[in-house]
Amino acid sequence: MLKFAISGVLCFISAYLGIAGKNYYDKRCKYLRDFDDFLSSLRDGISYAKDKLPQIGRKFLSGGKGAFYNNLEEYICLAESCNPTQEQVNKCFDSKYLSKFDKVMLKDFFFQLGRYDYDTQISRLDLTESQLKKTLEKAEKERKTTGNLLPKLGLVLGIAIMIILA
C-alpha cells in the first residue's frame, strides 16, 4: 500500500514537472511577444508625436497583464523618477522566463533607450526588432517541440516509475 502511495506521489511530481516545463516555454513566448508589441507601440510613439518614454510606457501598460508588463512597469517608474543606471535596468528585466541571451538583449535595449537622438534611436529599434524576430521564431519552435513534449514525457516517466515500484 505504501509502495503504491509513494509511486503515486512520484508520478504526480513527474507529471507536474513536465507541465511546469511547458509553462516556462509558454510564458517565455508570451514575454517575448509582449516585448515585440511594446516595440511596435514604441515606434509609433517615437515617430508620430515624439512622445516621451514614460507616456508611451504608461499607455502600453494600460492594455495588458503578464510578466513583461510587470517588469516594464518597474522600469517606467524608474524612468519617471530618475535616470536609471545599468544595475537598476538589469534588476528590472531579470525575469525567470528568459534565457541568458534574451536577458542581455532586453537589458541592453532598455538601458540604451532614450539616450540617443531620434535617428539613432530608430535604428537601434530596427536592430532590436530584427534580433527579437529571430529569437521569437526560435522560442515558438521550442515551445511547440520541447514545450509540448515535456508534459507527455513527465507523465510517461511517472507511469514508468509507478510500474517499476509496483
Next chain:
Amino acid sequence: MSKLIPISLFNELYRKVDFNLLTEVRMRLEKPLYYAEAGKYKRIDGLIVSKDDLLYTLGVATKTSLYAYDDYLAEGFITYDGGIRIGITGEGVIKNGRLSTLKNITSLCIRIPRYVKIHNEKVDCLINKFDNTLIISKPGYGKTTLLRYMIKSLSDREYNTLVLDERGELSGVVDGKLSIDLGSCTDVVVGVPKITAYASQVRSMRPDVIATDEIFGEKEIECILDCIRCGVKVIATLHSDEISKVKKSPIYSRLLSDFRYVVSIIGIGNIDRVVDLRGNYA
C-alpha cells in the same frame, strides 16, 4: 528640482541654499557647482561636477527620452517640469547642413522660474494705462518675471491675453499642463515657432494682448509691427541694457515707432525707469 540634480550635489546644495531664493544652478564639467541665490552667484568649493552628473541631469530632464528633444538640443535648451529651463552647451552635430543636436555636453544652466508679485507704482500705472510695452534689460535681470506679472495682471482685468511661449519658459507648460498661473483669460501657445504663431493665432484666437519673451531678429519685428497694425496690443521683452542702444540699432529701433512704453529694469522687481515714448517720463 530635487529630482533634477544628482543626490550627492543636491544634499550639499540643500545644506547651503534657501530654495525659496534659488534662481539658478550652473553645472560645468569638472568645475565647482555654482548657484545664484536672489541673483547673486556663489560657488560650492570642493563639489566638482562630473560627466555622470551632467548625464544624470540630462536624463532626468528629458525623462529618459532624448530622441524627443533633438530640436530643443539644437536650440541649446530644454524645458523641465515647472517651467525650469535648462540651457545646454556641448559639441554640435551637423546633419544636412544644419545643427541637428548636441553631444558631449559640457555645461548645464538650470534656471528656476518664479512668479513674483511686483509691488511698484510704475508697474501698476503701466497696467492701468496699458499700451504696447517693451521691457528691456540685460539677461537675468528679471524681464521674464515682470512680463509674467504683467500677463497675469492684464488677464485678471479680462484682457484676452495670448502668450507666445516658444520655449515653454513663460508658462512652464510641460506635457500639456501649465505650472505657472498666468490668469484666467490667458491662452498659451507653446513650442510653435513665434513667426508662425503671430499670423495664425491673431486670426484664430482674437487676442487683445500678445505677450512674448525675447524678441529676436528682423522677421519677428515685422510680425510684431503687423500685429500692432491689426490693433492688437503687444508686451515684449528685449535683451538690451539701455534704451539708447535700442535707438541706435537699425533693426530694433523700428519697434520704438509703435511701442508706447519702454521699461528698463535693473533687477527682479526693480524698475529703473519707464519711458513714455509719446513724450512723458512716468
